[in-house]
């Protein structure tokens with residue numbers, strides 16, 4: 028039996044593949060490589076380039092590899108891009124997500140781990156955010172993920188499709204083999220490290236007038252290996268016959284943008300210039316998880332602090348100065 032990993036050539040997917048293989052799991056990866064890299068996967072990894080919504084392809088992969096579980100990472104994941112072109116997000120994340128889930132149910136797959144997001148909460152009413160808090164996204168990306176969460180609940184009821192939807196806060200960091208290589212890159216830490224490496228003159232800080240101690244937004248950063256570990260635990264949880272669930276993946280500790288930049292100066296030893304820009308619309312002041320439920324349900328406890336997250340990303344960057352394109 029095998030686990031189908033959609034989006035497994037992407038950032039979080041490739042790290043999860045690395046950890047699953049180290050545990051001896053049998054995997055088959057599919058990815059359209061729009062934002063992923065074949066080089067992020069070991070050469071001997073079973074891999075299909077294609078769309079998650081290609082029902083025929085999914086049916087074929089499921090049959091040929093005896094797929095009985097799926098981890099569904101494949102999605103477009105940039106908030107700003109989703110506001111500019113919502114059709115692309117609903118087509119890619121929702122339409123293809125619906126087709127994928129239908130093909131999986133038809134193929135007899137009954138366990139799914141789904142990449143959801145803190146963006147499904149929208150502007151939080153209180154911090155830290157619990158799984159019971161209201162979900163009212165402020166952008167099409169968040170809605171596309173919330174739609175699949177609702178679909179999963181309905182499919183569980185109707186077709187006994189058991190799932191764990193993991194609502195990640197901010198993924199960051201790297202392993203020795205896999206790191207973050209996106210074009211364009213919108214995430215803070217890779218952009219801060221690009222400034223540290225001299226690839227950019229400075230790092231833009233969007234807003235210094237938020238109601239936070241230093242005026243910059245606060246986010247909850249989780250090491251990508253901790254996220255990958257949560258997926259493995261979620262699969263084990265489902266294999267034991269446990270009920271479907273929604274779980275926040277965060278540390279419960281927030282860092283402001285300026286604190287992240289300061290930590291990066293310390294780790295890299297490089298001066299990193301910050302440039303203050305106006306706020307971006309729709310950026311909440313604080314997004315910090317109450318992660319008690321994931322700890323209780325999965326026994327998951329994220330271990331990394333900001334400096335070790337940045338150190339791992341910096342080491343990866345130094346080994347892969349031009350990302351995967353130069354490291355294959």
Ligand SMILES: NC(=O)c1ccc[n+]([C@@H]2O[C@H](COP(=O)([O-])OP(=O)(O)OC[C@H]3O[C@@H](n4cnc5c(N)ncnc54)[C@H](O)[C@@H]3O)[C@@H](O)[C@H]2O)c1
Pocket residue numbers: 033034035036037038039040057058059060061062063064077078079080099100101102103104119123142143144145194195196197198199209
């Ligand atoms: N990075 C974060 O901080 C974060 C936070 C919350 C949720 N997430 C979610 O986690 C998942 C992985 O995020 P990531 O940061 O690794 O992103 P990523 O872009 O690196 O990985 C996504 C992968 O999916 C592939 N893909 C996209 N649409 C596809 C489709 N229709 N068919 C086949 N392949 C497709 C891309 O080519 C890419 O390799 C996404 O679902 C994202 O929404 C990420």
